[in-house]
Amino acid sequence: MDTDQVSGRWDATKGACPTRQVLGRIGDTWTMLVISTLESRGTLRSGELKAAIEGITQKMLTQTLRHLERDGVVRRDVVPTVPVTVTYTLTPLGVSLSAAVATMRTWAYTHMDEIVAARNEFDEGH
């Protein structure tokens, strides 16, 4: 089995199927939110992103942005003002990804009612 030798935990970003690596990243709690925010509001500064994404902490925001930057989904620009200004922008790759994410969001909106209904029914019977 493809488990991490040290932790014994299965790493969703590994595995033979390359798709999993990407899906694992997308599955991160904040990734979709950051991408969606940058998609709808364009280039943003770190502070603006933090304010726009309810509940995200500085740590998680930075971490998520680093991942996305590494994957070539987000571009980080530093303007040497005082204090320094840092902005984040979706790359072309990021834009194409945001389209896929939008599909998921749309699906979610469209079917929320059905899901809520199903949950209520399920919770009743059990």
Next chain:
Amino acid sequence: MDTDQVSGRWDATKGACPTRQVLGRIGDTWTMLVISTLESRGTLRSGELKAAIEGITQKMLTQTLRHLERDGVVRRDVVPTVPVTVTYTLTPLGVSLSAAVATMRTWAYTHMDEIVAARNEFDEGH
């Protein structure tokens, strides 16, 4: 802020925006894999699912299936044979979701190369 009072941890399945609830569920490590498997192979028994999804444990499979069943994405059928036979099938809601998931998978396949290239470049410079 919308944090869990006890754990202090932010719950991605809560929050005002209903979309997050769904995205949070989709973001689970195994959810997409289970949905994709059921989509491509049709109705399956528990054991078949476990064999098809490399790396999943009995526990995680059951847990994921329960979530999906609750959300009305998967239907669980029990045939009272001895020993009991349990099968899982995507509901119409699940089928529509699998389409959205397929979009993500397609995107992942299409852009894997770019992502890998971006990672290599990023890792070099830093």
Next chain:
DNA sequence: CAGGATCCCATATGATACTG
């Protein structure tokens, strides 16, 4: 202001053994 460094806990998840 951007973000790095710490400390710390709850939870996610693996492993294993058990029940009907």
Next chain:
DNA sequence: CAGTATCATATGGGATCCTG
């Protein structure tokens, strides 16, 4: 075979303080 219960552990993520 399907599923549950239990134990152990690493990781995710919050809260804070610190620096250029």
